[in-house]
Amino acid sequence: xxxxxxxxxxxxxxxxxxxxxxxxxxxxxxxxxxxxxxxxxxxxxxxxxxxxxxxxxxxxxxxxxxxxxxxxxxxxxxxxxxxxxxxxxxxxxxxxxxxxxxxxxxxxxxxxxxxxxxxxxxxxxxxxxxxx
Amino acid sequence: xxxxxxxxxxxxxxxxxxxxxxxxxxxxxxxxxxxxxxxxxxxxxxxxxxxxxxxxxxxxxxxxxxxxxxxxxxxxxxxxxxxxxxxxxxxxxxxxxxxxxxxxxxxxxxxxxxxxxxxxxxxxxxxxxxxxxxxxxxxxxxxxxxxxxxxxxxxxxxxxxxxxxxxxxxxxxxxxxxxxxxxxxxxxxxxxxxxxxxxxxxx
Numbered sequence: 001x002x003x004x005x006x007x008x009x010x011x012x013x014x015x016x017x018x019x020x021x022x023x024x025x026x027x028x029x030x031x032x033x034x035x036x037x038x039x040x041x042x043x044x045x046x047x048x049x050x051x052x053x054x055x056x057x058x059x060x061x062x063x064x065x066x067x068x069x070x071x072x073x074x075x076x077x078x079x080x081x082x083x084x085x086x087x088x089x090x091x092x093x094x095x096x097x098x099x100x101x102x103x104x105x106x107x108x109x110x111x112x113x114x115x116x117x118x119x120x121x122x123x124x125x126x127x128x129x130x131x132x
Numbered sequence: 133x134x135x136x137x138x139x140x141x142x143x144x145x146x147x148x149x150x151x152x153x154x155x156x157x158x159x160x161x162x163x164x165x166x167x168x169x170x171x172x173x174x175x176x177x178x179x180x181x182x183x184x185x186x187x188x189x190x191x192x193x194x195x196x197x198x199x200x201x202x203x204x205x206x207x208x209x210x211x212x213x214x215x216x217x218x219x220x221x222x223x224x225x226x227x228x229x230x231x232x233x234x235x236x237x238x239x240x241x242x243x244x245x246x247x248x249x250x251x252x253x254x255x256x257x258x259x260x261x262x263x264x265x266x267x268x269x270x271x272x273x274x275x276x277x278x279x280x281x282x283x284x285x286x287x288x289x290x291x292x293x294x295x296x297x298x299x300x301x302x303x304x305x306x307x308x309x310x311x312x313x314x315x316x317x318x319x320x321x322x323x324x325x326x327x328x329x330x331x332x333x334x335x
């Protein structure tokens with residue numbers, strides 16, 4: 001159901017209300033991620049705290065896709081992330097971005113991305129950057 | 133949808149700047165004190181009610197404080213870059229002073245809640261993380277500032293639901309409003325169009 005809608009309207013911001021109307025809600029994982037749209041979302045919503053190249057308020061993201069959770073030696077993580085174990089794959093990133101506190105209680109990010117398509121696009125972008 | 137003619141924006145901006153410069157100097161300390169007292173009252177009422185886990189709120193406030201430390205240093209780097217015109221420099225300094233007020237209010241609130249405020253890093257670390265060495269023109273400085281301000285506004289809006297104390301959630305909304313005001317002025321100084329669609333912040 002989501003795919004044809006996406007094909008029709010591409011990455012226009014119009015997609016948001018329409019996807020919501022199509023019955024998607026938090027917790028469902030969108031199938032297709034658009035890295036280009038993900039880059040735009042990253043630049044407006046993540047850039048306050050993160051960047052690709054450097055640790056800022058949050059850890060750097062250039063290779064976060066596929067990286068072990070909470071594993072940068074030069075970033076001061078919460079205990080929750082230090083002890084989490086596991087890898088940032090699509091599923092883990094989707095759960096984290098949907099609700100970080102539900103996924104890893106005691107984390108310090110507290111920033112949620114409620115639209116599944118936005119999360120899929122962000123994850124596609126992070127994957128693209130990690131594979132560069 | 134009707135769109136605002138962005139050609140009028142550059143004309144509005146200098147007038148606003150003059151207004152801001154005058155107003156900023158006069159009301160700075162009064163605003164700082166009001167925000168601070170507001171926060172302290174909120175903080176103490178939160179702990180009195182025992183309504184929430186203040187540790188959680190402290191951790192969100194500390195992330196916010198880290199953001200403000202960075203913003204202050206970003207404007208410092210911009211101001212010291214020698215790239216800003218005489219007209220723009222005082223606006224950058226004024227925006228920086230807003231971030232200092234945010235910092236002071238956040239630090240006071242964190243302490244009242246029994247937390248330890250995160251410390252500022254050395255300016256060289258911010259310069260490196262923000263790629264300040266790559267800034268070559270006034271436009272580069274303003275573009276970076278606009279990106280950071282929009283990011284900060286979205287960050288503050290995004291963490292609102294995570295606060296246990298609704299009064300602190302409101303503070304986060306007020307901080308977001310200040311950052312949005314900075315972004316709007318920077319964007320129009322850069323000649324960027326007004327967003328076509330409503331609700332472009334805090335998605």
